[in-house]
Amino acid sequence: MNDPGLLLSSDALLLVRQRVQRVAQVPEHSVRGVTTMPANLPPQYIEAEKEFRSARSPQQKIEALERMLAIMPHHKGTDHLRAELRSRMAKLAQEAERQRSAGGKTQFSTVRKEGAGQAMLAGRANAGKSALLASLTDASARVADYPFTTQLPQPAMMPFEDIHVQLVDLPPIVPAETPGWVRGLLRQADLLLLIVDLSGDPLADLHALLDELEGFRIQAVPPDGSSDDDGEHIPKPAILVANKVDSSHALEIAELLTMEVGDRLPLLTVSATRGDGLEDLRRRIVEALRVVRIYAKPPGRPPDLHRPFVLPRGATVSDLAEEIHRGLPEKLKYAVLWPADRPALRVARGYVLRDRDVIELRGG
Ligand SMILES: Nc1nc2c(ncn2[C@@H]2O[C@H](COP(=O)(O)OP(=O)(O)OP(=O)(O)O)[C@@H](O)[C@H]2O)c(=O)[nH]1
Ligand SMILES: [Mg+2]
Structure with missing residues (x-):
């Protein structure tokens, strides 16, 4: 008779292998910026500026300004313009906030940044985002074994040595179900933590997440890589966090995951509930904020x-x-x-x- 443990292990590996093909098909540019930035303000900048002019809501204007900032080359000559765009963004964010409170709607498109940087926890339902937030900070996020437990953004501060980093727990990123405001939060974050679940099918999780990010015009890039812009996507530093390493066969699955994506994004295996890898994760988050x-x-x-x-x-x-x-x-x-x-x-x-x-x- 087959050893049930071995059977489960090979089943799990088969599942992962089936996904290998799909992730191998993820175009390189959806993970890493590919094109180099022209020296002068490129046509995309003019496009983004047009978008800004025709935008109606403060949120749309903020997004157009973000694109302009991302496209603009970094040098002394653009410092002044950069500062001006940032101050406009701050004013628009306040305006958006005012409109929201006046309308009395439960809409969230900004979380005020605090501390040394802001990292968003993005992942599918039940991946353990809230459990991670609770373990890395002293916030008590609602953790439950049913999906869509988290409905609103929840910021909390993660202490590290003598500084604090803001982590933001989000509702699950699920095609067609992700609340609209999540897009804006992800685009404004300093860092993304892409949370996948080693007790399930982490490659499928990652594939789905990258697809959603693609739809939000966000490119997950390694934090130590270049931040060139392809004119269409915002390059966003990201760390892949494979959670639930305490679950059975997680190590074999993590190994396959590393083989598949380890050279494209930094990958850390952790257990939010048992504590494995959390110290390392804290350090890597701070390093990634540069x-x-x-x-x-x-x-x-x-x-x-x-x-x-x-x-x-x-x-x-x-x-x-x-x-x-x-x-x-x-x-x-x-x-x-x-x-x-x-x-x-x-x-x-x-x-x-x-x-x-x-x-x-x-x-x-
Ligand atoms: N074994 C194990 N279970 C975990 C771990 N982290 C979270 N869980 C469990 O996974 C389930 C989902 O955890 P949550 O933190 O609520 O997941 P979430 O990603 O916030 O889920 P949504 O809010 O629905 O998107 C809970 O039953 C947790 O106890 C882990 O490291 N190991
Ligand atoms: Mg949650």
């Missing part, structure tokens, strides 16, 4: 080592000054870097900050 923590030292006083300023990787001393106080960069002459166990070092405004630098700003 931020640096900077400790400010007031002149003549010790640095505040408990509350770092969090800035995007690549930020300079001038950016830090702007973050501390608007208009401060104009008054800034130079800065002093206080490396541990070494003499202080004078650095210019353009000095690119490194994680955990201690910086003292000096005015004229």
